[in-house]
Amino acid sequence: MDEVNRDSCFGVEQLDNITLGRLLPGTMGLxxxxxxxxxxSMLYHFLFQGASLTNDVCLISNEPPGRLSSHISSFxxxxxxxxxxxxxxxxxxxxxxxxxxxxxxxxxxxxxxLFFSLLVQIxxxxxxxxxxxxxxxxxxxxxxxWNKLFFMQKLKGKLMEMGVSTFIALDTxxxxxxxxxxxxxxxxxDIIVGFRKEREPPVIMNTLTxxxxxxxxxxxxxxxxxxxxEGVFLVPRIKPLEVK
Amino acid sequence: xxxEEVMSIPKPALRPGAQVLAYASGEAYIxxxxxxxxxxxKRQGRRGxxxxxxxxxxxxxxxxxxxxMPRMGLKVIDTISLSLGSRISSGDDFVFLSTPVSLxxxxxxxxxxxxxxxxxxxxxxxxxxxxxKRYYTQGQLSEFFHFLLNRMLEEQLLVVMFDQEAPEGSRxxxxxxxxxxxxxLISPGGGKK
Numbered sequence: 001m002d003e004v005n006r007d008s009c010f011g012v013e014q015l016d017n018i019t020l021g022r023l024l025p026g027t028m029g030l031x032x033x034x035x036x037x038x039x040x041s042m043l044y045h046f047l048f049q050g051a052s053l054t055n056d057v058c059l060i061s062n063e064p065p066g067r068l069s070s071h072i073s074s075f076x077x078x079x080x081x082x083x084x085x086x087x088x089x090x091x092x093x094x095x096x097x098x099x100x101x102x103x104x105x106x107x108x109x110x111x112x113x114l115f116f117s118l119l120v121q122i123x124x125x126x127x128x129x130x131x132x133x134x135x136x137x138x139x140x141x142x143x144x145x146w147n148k149l150f151f152m153q154k155l156k157g158k159l160m161e162m163g164v165s166t167f168i169a170l171d172t173x174x175x176x177x178x179x180x181x182x183x184x185x186x187x188x189x190d191i192i193v194g195f196r197k198e199r200e201p202p203v204i205m206n207t208l209t210x211x212x213x214x215x216x217x218x219x220x221x222x223x224x225x226x227x228x229x230e231g232v233f234l235v236p237r238i239k240p241l242e243v244k
Numbered sequence: 245x246x247x248e249e250v251m252s253i254p255k256p257a258l259r260p261g262a263q264v265l266a267y268a269s270g271e272a273y274i275x276x277x278x279x280x281x282x283x284x285x286k287r288q289g290r291r292g293x294x295x296x297x298x299x300x301x302x303x304x305x306x307x308x309x310x311x312x313m314p315r316m317g318l319k320v321i322d323t324i325s326l327s328l329g330s331r332i333s334s335g336d337d338f339v340f341l342s343t344p345v346s347l348x349x350x351x352x353x354x355x356x357x358x359x360x361x362x363x364x365x366x367x368x369x370x371x372x373x374x375x376x377k378r379y380y381t382q383g384q385l386s387e388f389f390h391f392l393l394n395r396m397l398e399e400q401l402l403v404v405m406f407d408q409e410a411p412e413g414s415r416x417x418x419x420x421x422x423x424x425x426x427x428x429l430i431s432p433g434g435g436k437k
Contacts, residue, residue: 205348235391
């Protein structure tokens with residue numbers, strides 16, 4: 001695969017095969033589903049792909065950066081220098097909010113605008129080419145409170161200008177519709193992937209369904225996700241065509 | 245003998261990625277199965293994958309003298325030992341899955357082995373198509389083999405599958421035989437039909 005193609009790959013081989021790669025700079029994607037379904041691990045590989053091309057990438061999470069670093073480092077597909085040399089930058093959402101004295105209880109709508117500027121400045125300063133917000137839920141709580149309907153749309157516009165490919169993880173129930181989050185208009189996302197836990201006793205499988213890719217509805221095929229230290233694998237979900 | 249039959253196929257058909265389905269039962273099956281594993285992994289020194297749905301790890305060790313195989317030569321996806329509750333042999337060459345388990349688990353293990361072996365695997369043997377038919381529906385097996393055979397062709401692995409039932413025994417079997425390169429009916433005593 002040549003340099004141009006690698007730059008436009010997500011970073012999970014089978015997903016790139018299914019979607020034919022071609023992630024354009026400025027793409028914004030949404031991974032939604034219950035916690036523990038593999039969203040984060042998939043998104044780490046999206047960042048690894050950027051770092052492997054010596055691009056700076058950024059992860060904004062609500063987990064402590066120390067714990068995240070050790071989780072990220074546990075993958076064999078991760079190179080130690082990516083964290084050490086700053087190719088992968090990790091920020092904690094609460095820490096970022098704390099920098100400008102922002103919290104859910106006492107902040108006002110202007111503070112949300114300040115937070116928007118802070119996010120944009122950080123990405124600009126890092127010259128990051130890939131961004132992951134995982135999960136976006138704490139930010140959404142804030143947006144809901146102040147009815148900031150266009151925050152995500154504005155953020156997408158800014159990130160597109162800067163050529164940053166972004167993926168957002170949203171912890172939800174089993175369907176996106178259940179969430180009814182007015183600040184997360186689905187149409188702003190070029191890519192939507194739904195994650196689920198499927199129970200087929202004695203096995204519980206994490207699966208993903210590509211619901212939208214490059215802005216248009218996808219075939220909605222479902223794949224089983226396998227996550228191990230070796231990386232992430234996807235295989236087709238085999239469904240019975242008849243009841244046995 | 246299957247080996248002789250495979251060898252008798254014109255050379256272009258023996259290219260990497262060839263897919264063979266052998267119908268055999270009883271003693272002929274046991275003999276041919278053991279022989280093809282020994283031929284590929286021991287005599288030819290090739291690396292490969294065995295999906296074992298018929299014998300536990302310990303039984304398999306006796307059948308095909310695994311201890312004499314080159315180390316790391318044969319990776320076994322064992323879907324029977326856990327279900328039988330048999331004593332699990334140690335070693336890196338075995339992956340244990342219980343049956344019935346999702347067919348996706350088998351596909352995932354194959355992907356893992358292919359990646360860990362840096363594409364050095366050159367064959368895949370399925371010891372018994374018949375055993376799978378006991379647990380999975382026709383639709384599931386059709387989807388499974390559709391994906392498996394395509395992946396193996398992409399990776400250019402020789403695939404040898406054994407079916408202990410007659411060719412017309414099931415629709416999946418007939419479907420398979422119409423899409424793969426070669427089918428053999430091995431009669432008791434080793435002769436080909």
